[in-house]
Amino acid sequence: MTTQIENIGFVGLGVMGEPMCANLIGKSGLPVHVYDQSAAPVERLAAKGGIAEPSLEALAQASDIVFLSLPSIAQVETVCATLMQASPAPRMIVDMSTSEVARSRALASKLAAAGIEFVDAPVARTAAAAASGTLFITVGGSADQFERLRPLLGCMGSDVLHCGGTGCGQIVKILNNIMVFMTVNALSEVLTIGRRAGMDGKELFEALSQGSADSFALRNHGMKSLVPDSFPEKVFPVDYAIKDASLALALAAEGGFEPHIAQYTHGLLCRTRDAGFSKNYHPAMIRLVDGRVAAQPA
Structure with a gap:
């Protein structure tokens, strides 16, 4: 991801994902495109300034970087497979779910082959911390990726820690x-x-x-x-x-x-x-x- 981030995507607007996304909308100063299978959180975030997208493909095409907050690595893999096929595809995917380490590393390799960067950045603490933007975020990726992501992750977390290479955040x-x-x-x-x-x-x-x-x-x-x-x-x-x-x-x-x-x-x-x-x-x-x-x- 060598050029400036101009558009953010966020997929997975559950108990944690919705308030995390709301903080990105309110603090990042960038357009935030949102998608979830449930319409209600999309509507709530659109009312706060988010841009509702009708599909994953549409979100991928509109976003330079996509954040994921999903139940497990299985859903992360499925969503990433769709994001990869978009034209243009996002330049970076950040998995903020709690995901299996080996499968996260395998997914990172697969995405890299398609020219897409992957960073794991799972979150800890409560739904209240997600709402207040005081999550603990542990990041797995290169030092360069961490520095580029830090301002955006700082919208969602008060403690953002670089833990090492891919998978170390998990x-x-x-x-x-x-x-x-x-x-x-x-x-x-x-x-x-x-x-x-x-x-x-x-x-x-x-x-x-x-x-x-x-x-x-x-x-x-x-x-x-x-x-x-x-x-x-x-x-x-x-x-x-x-x-x-x-x-x-x-x-x-x-x-x-x-x-x-x-x-x-x-x-x-x-x-x-x-x-x-x-x-x-x-x-x-x-x-x-x-x-x-x-x-x-x-």
């Missing part, structure tokens, strides 16, 4: 998430032990936050979800956590490593899903940890 995102899931698993056990020993959960976690056990997960997942026993829907559900935990296990397998804690946590998430919490916020796993809900027989 590696950091995947390992960030499995670390959170494993920590929530541990916090669930600690909270259960403390409560059964006669201590109030809120007082326990407040005390732990003052010592070496303090962590982001303790203060957020722990105090805001585990302690009040609140696991709403539409807040990073168990199904999403299972997907990301599976990506971490796949990454470990590619390296010939068997991660016991990650495997156990993945299994716990699967049991939580099977117990009826697939759409609930993933700290709902405590309900199986503390025995209030029995795991379904295999």
Whole structure:
């Protein structure tokens, strides 16, 4: 991508993608072309100044760079196959989804052969952070690509980190998430032990936050979800956590490593899903940890 970016495309306007795109529209100073299979978010973004496109092909032809926010690498591959066939095609595609590392790297090679740059830039933090433009964005690509993208990524994230070459953004995102899931698993056990020993959960976690056990997960997942026993829907559900935990296990397998804690946590998430919490916020796993809900027989 050697010439100036004049038009942006954004595909995938879900819970995270819509507010991310809204920030690009409001902050980038560039025309932002939008497409999604659902008409409602397209209409909302068009009302904010986005340019609604009738198809992926039309969006590709109008955009120098296309950002993707999609459920998985399968959808990313499908969308990229369509974008590649457009004439003209975009010069760069940036995958902000959480995608499998090996398939992301293979896709990057395929796009490069067609003259299209590919960068992985998955996002972390919440839908509220997507709305406020304070996401954590981990970027895999060359130093030059990172510098060219930084102003646009800065419209969506307050912390934009170059992690290395292609796929490294995904590696950091995947390992960030499995670390959170494993920590929530541990916090669930600690909270259960403390409560059964006669201590109030809120007082326990407040005390732990003052010592070496303090962590982001303790203060957020722990105090805001585990302690009040609140696991709403539409807040990073168990199904999403299972997907990301599976990506971490796949990454470990590619390296010939068997991660016991990650495997156990993945299994716990699967049991939580099977117990009826697939759409609930993933700290709902405590309900199986503390025995209030029995795991379904295999």
